[in-house]
Amino acid sequence: MVKSTFANTIRRYMQIGASARRLIFRGSLAIFVLIVGVLVIWTISSPLIEISHVSETYPRRTEELTANIGGRHHRLSWPPVWQLNDGPDEPVRQGWPRAKWPDFIIEIPVDKLKLGRNEVVIKTSDWMGRSQRLVRSFNYDDRRPSLPLKIDWSVTPLEIQDGHWETIKRKNGTYVRPKPGFEAYDRIALATGAFPINRRIETTIVYRGHILDRIRAGAHEFGFGILSLWGGHPGVVNKKPREGWSFALAWYWSKPGGAGNEISYRYNKSKPVWVGSYRDLEVVPDTEYNVVIEVRRYAGDGKPYIQQRLKWWKAGDSEPADWVVTEDREGAPLPGGEYAVGLIAYNCLVEFGSIFIAPL
Numbered sequence: 001m002v003k004s005t006f007a008n009t010i011r012r013y014m015q016i017g018a019s020a021r022r023l024i025f026r027g028s029l030a031i032f033v034l035i036v037g038v039l040v041i042w043t044i045s046s047p048l049i050e051i052s053h054v055s056e057t058y059p060r061r062t063e064e065l066t067a068n069i070g071g072r073h074h075r076l077s078w079p080p081v082w083q084l085n086d087g088p089d090e091p092v093r094q095g096w097p098r099a100k101w102p103d104f105i106i107e108i109p110v111d112k113l114k115l116g117r118n119e120v121v122i123k124t125s126d127w128m129g130r131s132q133r134l135v136r137s138f139n140y141d142d143r144r145p146s147l148p149l150k151i152d153w154s155v156t157p158l159e160i161q162d163g164h165w166e167t168i169k170r171k172n173g174t175y176v177r178p179k180p181g182f183e184a185y186d187r188i189a190l191a192t193g194a195f196p197i198n199r200r201i202e203t204t205i206v207y208r209g210h211i212l213d214r215i216r217a218g219a220h221e222f223g224f225g226i227l228s229l230w231g232g233h234p235g236v237v238n239k240k241p242r243e244g245w246s247f248a249l250a251w252y253w254s255k256p257g258g259a260g261n262e263i264s265y266r267y268n269k270s271k272p273v274w275v276g277s278y279r280d281l282e283v284v285p286d287t288e289y290n291v292v293i294e295v296r297r298y299a300g301d302g303k304p305y306i307q308q309r310l311k312w313w314k315a316g317d318s319e320p321a322d323w324v325v326t327e328d329r330e331g332a333p334l335p336g337g338e339y340a341v342g343l344i345a346y347n348c349l350v351e352f353g354s355i356f357i358a359p360l
Contacts, residue, residue, distance in 0.1 A: 059193025065232030095240030163187030225251020227342035235268035261326035305329035
């Protein structure tokens with residue numbers, strides 16, 4: 001059938017006059033030249049590398065909690081390489097779900113960071129022979145945060161782990177959120193660096209809506225909340241961003257339809273250990289919620305464990321008396337050590353208010 005259609009097309013083409021064939025050829029050539037010209041102009045006028053986030057200062061890190069730099073390269077350029085403090089060239093990391101091409105992530109482990117000033121060089125070239133070299137400097141501060149601590153987004157810099165985030169001002173304060181249009185899988189930002197586990201966290205979250213109608217592949221779910229313990233993405237270095245996780249989380253998740261706790265550890269692509277507890281809740285768009293979280297590590301007769309408890313209620317309502325309580329000894333033991341506090345938005349748009357963190 002295909003051969004027959006192609007043969008008929010050629011036969012009709014040969015049957016028209018020579019002048020008409022020349023006209024068709026010239027028209028096709030003109031269209032081809034126009035397309036090439038547009039590609040050349042687009043390539044010349046667009047930067048090869050754009051940095052979407054790099055922090056001025058990265059606070060205290062642990063072995064699995066990396067300092068991340070995010071960006072995007074031109075679609076007609078080679079994937080960039082990066083170099084830290086005059087070290088060897090390393091490829092950027094790309095791959096769904098954390099950084100879909102042409103977005104990329106640079107994950108810098110703590111053993112490569114120097115106290116004080118660090119310098120990263122990011123470079124690439126394209127098919128036309130153009131090249132670009134960007135230099136960014138940042139500081140690394142190994143000190144633990146001093147508690148109690150208030151994270152006021154009008155003065156506290158936002159550190160982005162994954163995705164595109166922004167700061168916005170409202171009548172009742174300054175909030176941070178994933179940029180509208182960039183909602184996707186696990187958009188993560190940090191409020192602090194790493195410090196010992198025991199902590200109480202209080203904040204407010206405004207839920208604006210989900211993007212499930214825009215999802216064509218993957219799970220049709222959404223969630224948002226606070227990474228009360230964020231240990232980073234454990235895993236091996238390969239072409240994709242690291243695929244593990246280490247966290248205790250207090251959030252709303254659409255799958256069970258409730259607010260609750262989750263504790264989970266996964267190294268790279270191995271099967272995760274996971275435990276969660278939820279209480280039914282229906283979230284309403286453009287509604288603000290109060291969140292209180294307490295996390296403690298107990299000795300446990302020689303088998304230490306982590307307990308997290310959560311209260312989540314609509315702003316203006318009375319605070320509930322009961323807690324949602326979850327312990328990692330139920331099936332998802334987390335490594336001991338230190339963890340950051342983070343924000344997470346999964347397939348939805350939410351706004352996070354000031355955060356209060358106190359020792360326990």
